[in-house]
Amino acid sequence: MTRRVEFQLIEKEITRIDSLVSRGETELSWKSDGVLEYMVELGELVEGLWRRIKSAQMNVGKIKAALDAWTRTPLIARKDRRKDALLSFDERPEKVSRRYGEVERAAEQIHSLLEENKLLFQVGDGMEEPWQRYVAYVDGIVMESLRRAVGCSLGEWMLDVFCYDYC
Template identity: 35%
Template structure:
């Protein structure tokens, strides 16, 4: 339909020619009817979307979009769907523009724009009213937390929950995604707290990456070590725990030292976190080699237990024990496996 209305716009001065005007003018009634139908379809889509939001508890949008930006994009697309043909038709110079049918098109169009504007304002204002508090609460969290089993977790974000049109943001990741998409949509009046967080996006990503590595290795050690193995590395675990405790007690995501300047890590904090990561990485690599060697040794011993080193000649019970090839058999059995050492790297 857009192509049809754009065609009338392109024709321009050709409409001043009587022959062409006589052919085109009667079609304007059809175009008015098409506009009425298109506006009715837009209203049906709008009502269905609100009905689905009430039923599901959240506004259904593209699954790859965050909830607020996704809703605003849906509103933008629906607005564009009706705006292009109506605004193109508005510049037509023809007596039909003064008819009640044509005037009713513009009335329905303005009403639809009002509905979309009200929904857009509602969704965006509710999000704005929560962002500042969500940023403050989440940025004041400690970097890591420890559960009852001493397992570490990154303390940055929770899941995003929807409650009707009230987008209850629990974490910072959702806010970062919203700001990214809202900026692409050209949305203004984004809260300063959200913009400040977005400016630190890449810096925070680097911190999360390093902390996640340390946490993954640390939890792997605690989860996969046997009690005997854990007792052997207890002193090193306690050293790591002491440094982790300092991070929990003194640092949060809003600490001045965590803000990076000119893409360079703040020395004190970065050295402290890097020290934890390096200690955990070194211990994790050692334990992985030890456990791999233990499995390999058990496999070799099982092989020895299943295969005798010395046999009787020709496998006959009445034959004497064969000793001539004993060195070769022992050497062959001993070379059936190997273990990993630090010097192998």
């Protein structure tokens, strides 16, 4: 299943495939000259498009996986991960530096996967607007992951404030 932002990038190919299918329905029979070539052409178009879409969708999955790693772990955690311990700020500079490196690596991977998807969708002239909508879709995934990462860290901090004030 394709998303709307993906469909907009492959719409011309879908139209070409639909046109070929329509031709097969109206003009060809099993005994027609060139039916084998027609079937090979149609099969190659459909299979090629399916493989490219599947690869692009797998790349989006890789983007989500790269982001997911730091959405589940707070930037500053409790000492020894114990619920009754306070936040540990001793290793903060090291943890911030490590997280920054993770974010930089994720950004590089996202850019690389987006470039690969641009090739897979065969983005060419006249496709700037659909491509920008696709990039905005991926940006939304990144923004949601950043929101979850901040929420994870704030959740640890808020629990610490609550326990300090009320426990």
